Amino acid sequence: xxxxVIVFPGSNCDRxxxxxxxxxxxxxxxxxxxxxxxxxDGLDLIAIPGGFSYGDYLRAGAMAxxxxxxxxxxxxxxxxxxxxxxxxxFQVLAESHLLPGALMRNGGLSFVxxxxxxxxxxxxxxxxxxxxxxEIVTFPVAHHDGNFQADEETLDRLEGEGRVALxxxxxxxxxxxxxxxxxxxxxxxxxxxxxPERAVEPAHGRTDGRRLFEGLIxxxxxxx
Amino acid sequence: xxxxxxxxxxxxxxxxxxxxxxxALEGLGFSGVNxxxxxxxxxxxxxxxxxxxxxxxxxxxxxxxxxxxxxxIERPETAA
Numbered sequence: 001x002x003x004x005v006i007v008f009p010g011s012n013c014d015r016x017x018x019x020x021x022x023x024x025x026x027x028x029x030x031x032x033x034x035x036x037x038x039x040x041d042g043l044d045l046i047a048i049p050g051g052f053s054y055g056d057y058l059r060a061g062a063m064a065x066x067x068x069x070x071x072x073x074x075x076x077x078x079x080x081x082x083x084x085x086x087x088x089x090f091q092v093l094a095e096s097h098l099l100p101g102a103l104m105r106n107g108g109l110s111f112v113x114x115x116x117x118x119x120x121x122x123x124x125x126x127x128x129x130x131x132x133x134x135e136i137v138t139f140p141v142a143h144h145d146g147n148f149q150a151d152e153e154t155l156d157r158l159e160g161e162g163r164v165a166l167x168x169x170x171x172x173x174x175x176x177x178x179x180x181x182x183x184x185x186x187x188x189x190x191x192x193x194x195x196p197e198r199a200v201e202p203a204h205g206r207t208d209g210r211r212l213f214e215g216l217i218x219x220x221x222x223x224x
Numbered sequence: 225x226x227x228x229x230x231x232x233x234x235x236x237x238x239x240x241x242x243x244x245x246x247x248a249l250e251g252l253g254f255s256g257v258n259x260x261x262x263x264x265x266x267x268x269x270x271x272x273x274x275x276x277x278x279x280x281x282x283x284x285x286x287x288x289x290x291x292x293x294x295x296x297i298e299r300p301e302t303a304a
Binding site: 058059062066094095100101102104105106107108109147149150151174 | 237238240241243244286287289291292
């Protein structure tokens, strides 16, 4: 799998994401600086990592969404290339309108940094194909602005179309309907607050995140 | 020309920061505060030629996230 990790000033999970992609796919990803107007040819996956791009100025992800590289990411997403946004990456995707809704300050106001159980709500997507529907997996979260909000109509549509990929098993940050991760309409863009890249090898304490990357590799190697 | 853009959370959107400020005010002994909503004030120093429509576009494209926020534009009486 040929992948790229987008790096913004203030990204701090870009190395973790790169290590996870290298480990699981056997191939080091391209590291793409935010000023790049174009992406390498032949990409299968673009990962937007966690962190605090542009210091979370204005709103988390708002400035990154305006960066030159995001225009290229938007075009790639429209061509069907897989895009995974984790944590700040999810915020960037929402601010870029590649995913609906918004991520607000956590309901309890506290930064939440711990392992949380998640329910896999949709195991049909490329990202979640290696999980069982309703399976409970445990990923770390570490965020201050993970409180997913959208209007009721949007939430109903997301649920109805199977676009809620992951849901917190217990309330974590005030997210509407405990939503932890959502897909775009075409199913090739996933935004999620929990960190799969921090759960890919035994030294991490758990490996539940590994199957997310394995599912993508499988989808890339054997297109439907 | 200073133009002010007030960005506030939409009605019905829970405001965790406003809530925390409210609690802190109560903790300081201030009574009679029924609710607190926190927002942002953004001041723009604009050329006189910048149209209202341009400022609207700035708000929609960047200054406010219209999924959760409203904006209000306050432009000075144009001298021109």
